[in-house]
Amino acid sequence: MEKSDLRLAPIGVFDSGVGGLTVAREMMRQMPNERIIYFGDTARVPYGSKSRETVTKYSEQIVRFLLEQKVKAIAVACNTASAYALGKLEEETPVPMIGVIKPGARAAVQATRNGKIGVIGTEGTISSGIYPEYIRQLNPQAQVLGRACPLFVPLVEEGLLEDPVTDEIARRYLTELMDEGIDTLILGCTHYPLIRSTIGRVVGDGVTLVNPAYETARELKVMLGEKGLLSEEKPELGGESQYRFYVSDMADKFRRFANGIIKYGILSAKTVHIERY
Amino acid sequence: MEKSDLRLAPIGVFDSGVGGLTVAREMMRQMPNERIIYFGDTARVPYGSKSRETVTKYSEQIVRFLLEQKVKAIAVACNTASAYALGKLEEETPVPMIGVIKPGARAAVQATRNGKIGVIGTEGTISSGIYPEYIRQLNPQAQVLGRACPLFVPLVEEGLLEDPVTDEIARRYLTELMDEGIDTLILGCTHYPLIRSTIGRVVGDGVTLVNPAYETARELKVMLGEKGLLSEEKPELGGESQYRFYVSDMADKFRRFANGIIKYGILSAKTVHIERY
Numbered sequence: 001m002e003k004s005d006l007r008l009a010p011i012g013v014f015d016s017g018v019g020g021l022t023v024a025r026e027m028m029r030q031m032p033n034e035r036i037i038y039f040g041d042t043a044r045v046p047y048g049s050k051s052r053e054t055v056t057k058y059s060e061q062i063v064r065f066l067l068e069q070k071v072k073a074i075a076v077a078c079n080t081a082s083a084y085a086l087g088k089l090e091e092e093t094p095v096p097m098i099g100v101i102k103p104g105a106r107a108a109v110q111a112t113r114n115g116k117i118g119v120i121g122t123e124g125t126i127s128s129g130i131y132p133e134y135i136r137q138l139n140p141q142a143q144v145l146g147r148a149c150p151l152f153v154p155l156v157e158e159g160l161l162e163d164p165v166t167d168e169i170a171r172r173y174l175t176e177l178m179d180e181g182i183d184t185l186i187l188g189c190t191h192y193p194l195i196r197s198t199i200g201r202v203v204g205d206g207v208t209l210v211n212p213a214y215e216t217a218r219e220l221k222v223m224l225g226e227k228g229l230l231s232e233e234k235p236e237l238g239g240e241s242q243y244r245f246y247v248s249d250m251a252d253k254f255r256r257f258a259n260g261i262i263k264y265g266i267l268s269a270k271t272v273h274i275e276r277y
Numbered sequence: 278m279e280k281s282d283l284r285l286a287p288i289g290v291f292d293s294g295v296g297g298l299t300v301a302r303e304m305m306r307q308m309p310n311e312r313i314i315y316f317g318d319t320a321r322v323p324y325g326s327k328s329r330e331t332v333t334k335y336s337e338q339i340v341r342f343l344l345e346q347k348v349k350a351i352a353v354a355c356n357t358a359s360a361y362a363l364g365k366l367e368e369e370t371p372v373p374m375i376g377v378i379k380p381g382a383r384a385a386v387q388a389t390r391n392g393k394i395g396v397i398g399t400e401g402t403i404s405s406g407i408y409p410e411y412i413r414q415l416n417p418q419a420q421v422l423g424r425a426c427p428l429f430v431p432l433v434e435e436g437l438l439e440d441p442v443t444d445e446i447a448r449r450y451l452t453e454l455m456d457e458g459i460d461t462l463i464l465g466c467t468h469y470p471l472i473r474s475t476i477g478r479v480v481g482d483g484v485t486l487v488n489p490a491y492e493t494a495r496e497l498k499v500m501l502g503e504k505g506l507l508s509e510e511k512p513e514l515g516g517e518s519q520y521r522f523y524v525s526d527m528a529d530k531f532r533r534f535a536n537g538i539i540k541y542g543i544l545s546a547k548t549v550h551i552e553r554y
Contacts, residue, residue: 051526151435250327250328
């Protein structure tokens with residue numbers, strides 16, 4: 001494909017479910033000329049409690065599906081998949097890839113004043129130790145305190161974005177980090193920006209919340225620009241939608257949920273038999 | 278196989294994760310001579326928020342795996358799989374099968390005094406309407422009030438069996454059913470007996486809790502007896518364990534959890550690539 005064609009190709013984004021929509025939303029805001037193909041693995045959600053091997057296998061299947069859609073780049077909009085699988089995926093994949101972890105780590109190191117950074121995420125992301133690793137590469141003095149919050153994803157997937165139960169669970173998860181004196185908190189799971197206001201209430205104004213979704217979209221834009229792959233004008237679509245959504249199950253439920261997050265009108269979500277990839 | 282051999286064959290039991298262990302535990306108690314093969318689909322848990330088509334496909338794969346292990350009967354120890362897939366599975370499968378829903382419905386109809394029966398379960402089980410359907414076949418006057426409790430499975434899978442958060446969520450889910458005056462409550466998900474004491478505290482002594490796990494084991498014993506398939510003596514194992522456990526992911530985590538539920542000593546859990554079946 002010539003570069004001028006490649007510029008018009010879509011960007012692929014994937015997540016275990018709806019959480020990655022927070023990354024897709026940032027990409028739409030920051031790169032309004034880009035076409036986006038989103039895949040949510042709703043038949044196998046959640047990833048955060050599953051093994052490295054299983055999450056890698058699932059991610060590889062999704063990348064094969066996205067490559068078949070002729071994407072020019074892929075954003076792994078899932079912290080667990082970024083933590084467990086990104087290295088292997090990058091080796092196997094011919095298009096540029098970006099995960100959500102490095103951008104989040106960089107933003108947190110810039111934001112902290114006292115060097116105490118909290119990270120919340122799934123069991124998989126936290127136990128991988130990947131956030132502390134990246135953060136210490138950038139600032140060896142930084143103290144990184146991780147906390148797995150396994151119930152946040154089910155709460156978000158159930159739509160309890162503003163709910164006293166979510167408040168109660170957030171208090172339980174976050175108290176310990178607050179007692180340790182963190183001044184910066186990475187929302188290390190793409191579902192968490194959806195309960196950002198709850199988390200913000202619990203930690204208070206003294207703590208800066210870092211949303212890797214925002215940082216990832218920003219870095220992806222820079223990366224595409226450097227490679228000459230940014231679309232410079234609104235794509236000609238000929239009736240096709242600029243944004244296409246695929247899931248592995250429960251397309252209607254996904255579409256309803258997604259329409260609450262993304263204000264660009266999701267006309268439809270199609271079901272893909274991802275196990276065949 | 279001759280009938281005398283068949284009697285010594287194991288019983289297959291499966292669930293989306295750890296919940297079906299409550300059914301396996303009852304089978305061990307009530308049929309101490311039987312060999313049991315358990316499969317937990319920990320790579321794809323939970324089932325309760327997924328579609329009929331997906332849950333049926335996953336269940337069919339597991340049944341194929343269990344038949345390869347030469348089981349003499351299969352217990353579908355998952356309410357969602359029983360609700361969505363049992364009819365189809367029975368048509369396709371050459372060995373006797375039992376689900377957890379009919380036994381639970383029968384026990385509830387026997388237990389109620391005022392005819393108001395509550396059912397709690399996953400989204401899939403409740404929206405299928407299968408409990409009300411069976412209950413009204415047995416007692417057309419019964420009033421059945423269903424409530425999906427989507428967070429109970431994540432809470433149990435996270436091991437929060439005795440926890441203030443679980444109490445709080447149980448109160449939220451169950452208050453409405455209590456206000457409606459139910460006197461009987463079906464624990465319509467095999468995970469729920471693991472938080473039976475929490476649920477019991479919330480609903481109080483006036484409400485009879487029906488545990489389909491117990492009823493299912495009882496009915497399975499009767500069914501095997503009628504077919505001449507009950508093992509009449511402790512199996513000769515020759516070093517093999519009477520109980521074998523398979524999962525699709527996270528075998529170590531499963532084994533630790535299972536050892537807290539089943540007091541018969543789970544030596545190991547093996548990982549199966551269930552997508553290949």
